[in-house]
Amino acid sequence: MDLVFRIATPQDLPALTRLEQQCFTTDRLSPRSFQWMVSRAHARLIVAEQSGQLLGYALVLFHRGTSLARLYSIAIALEARGLGLGKRLLERIEACAREHDCAYLRLEVRADNPTAIALYERNGYRRFAVRHDYYQDHADALRLEKRILQHRETGSVHVPYYQQTTDSTCGPACLLMAMGALQPARPLERREELQIWREATTVFMTSGHGGCSPQGLALAAWRRGFGVRLQVNTHGPLFLAGVRDAHKKDVMRLVHEEFCAELDRSEVLQVLGGPLDLPALLQGGGQPLVLISSYRLTRSKAPHWVMITDCDEEFVYLHDPDVDHSQHRQPLDCQHLPVNHGEFAKMCRFGSGKLQAAVVLYAPQDKPRTL
The missing domain is CATH 3.40.630.30 (Gcn5-related N-acetyltransferase (GNAT))
Structure with missing residues (x-):
């Protein structure tokens, strides 16, 4: 039997x-x-x-x-x-x-x-x-x-992986990945990672080096000749509530205002909105960088940038540039990570204000579509 x-x-x-x-x-x-x-x-x-x-x-x-x-x-x-x-x-x-x-x-x-x-x-x-x-x-x-669940790559674009080299450069690391996906011959180098950080940071951390705002990352990509769609669900400088020092708040406001002024003079498509239509963005040739709350990855309440590589009916797949969130992780373990759609929807709302932000890159010859 x-x-x-x-x-x-x-x-x-x-x-x-x-x-x-x-x-x-x-x-x-x-x-x-x-x-x-x-x-x-x-x-x-x-x-x-x-x-x-x-x-x-x-x-x-x-x-x-x-x-x-x-x-x-x-x-x-x-x-x-x-x-x-x-x-x-x-x-x-x-x-x-x-x-x-x-x-x-x-x-x-x-x-x-x-x-x-x-x-x-x-x-x-x-x-x-x-x-x-x-x-x-x-x-x-x-x-x-x-x-046990392998990445099912449905798109035709290969997204290379780049591990951030400092605690503050998750955004630049993701931008390097997006640019490398659209220009396969483009080198992913630490020199440019740090240069992008210098261009895009708003110094929003309470101590130490600051992170990069969506506005700063969008401008950094646009300066390098890429088509860019910037989608944020709120106006004004971000993360002010987490900063106590009045002087630092003033710096953040001034940097944000200058970013906004330059964005208005650029060809970056600016969209005020919430959830992303990831399938449409990916099918349209976009490479999305999304701001998430790292709490669901590390239990630390900090903003963190990840690179979306694909999505299907079950999962959103992402490259996490931070390999240090688990001492047992290797770079291979942080590539094409599957996150179910419900969990991802919670992950990409940061803070009490439910901030949602994304920067979507397109090949230099393409223009982002209004979706």
């Missing part, structure tokens, strides 16, 4: 508990924990059975508001090992995670369990960290991760 894979029910609790006792000597899930996972947790517990006998299970936990899932536990009965059941359970767990709009699946595995490590690495999981003294017997855990 073929194996049957299904969602666990409360009737499976005795068999799950027996399997747990057979497979693990420490860090076991208790009957009460299984009860919680089956009936109340934001999780999916899949069991494999044959002729009414439970031969294995896999448990995945979901985190609301993120694109991450965690493989919490997987167990295979002794008599079912070596038959490929672990791989089949992994495939079903990954499918469940994708159904929950998860882009990454993470897990912990004992560092002294080469069989389990080999299973995961054969199936595309990579090591990205070690947790010392993780288990009850003080054994270390390897942390592994797999990107």
Whole structure:
């Protein structure tokens, strides 16, 4: 009789508990924990059975508001090992995670369990960290991760990736990416990253170097010969509420007023509006830089620029120029990040005033369309 894979029910609790006792000597899930996972947790517990006998299970936990899932536990009965059941359970767990709009699946595995490590690495999981003294017997855990939702590039334009080199140059880094997408031969250099920052900053941080305003970035792109659409949902200098120093506020106002005066003399298309029509902008050849609140990425309430690379019915894909928001991240992990549309809509409203801002670049021979 073929194996049957299904969602666990409360009737499976005795068999799950027996399997747990057979497979693990420490860090076991208790009957009460299984009860919680089956009936109340934001999780999916899949069991494999044959002729009414439970031969294995896999448990995945979901985190609301993120694109991450965690493989919490997987167990295979002794008599079912070596038959490929672990791989089949992994495939079903990954499918469940994708159904929950998860882009990454993470897990912990004992560092002294080469069989389990080999299973995961054969199936595309990579090591990205070690947790010392993780288990009850003080054994270390390897942390592994797999990107289970790959970017489906629907557009014809390749957007290169550039990592910002300072805390304040997310905007210039995104502008370099947009210009590189429209001019593939254009080098992405730190010299220009810093020059753009000098042109576009309004010094709106409360301390240290300041960040770049949408007006400043729009002008920097226009000066370099690109078609530019600037869309902001409010008038006036931005981020004044976060600055206490009156002198600094005066500087910000003066810089903003000069930006606005130069914008009025430029060919930048200025639009007063809120949400972006990303599919139309991308189909029209635009390369959008969008201001977001970094809170949903780092839990720090700071404005942050990201580069939109694509969108489809499920996700907005973005390049995040900041690789430092997780000590385990690499540049590859910050490219074409899928964010579901609902989460993105929340992300791109900054502060109590729900600020929305975007700078959209077009090839020099094109003009931005009024949308």
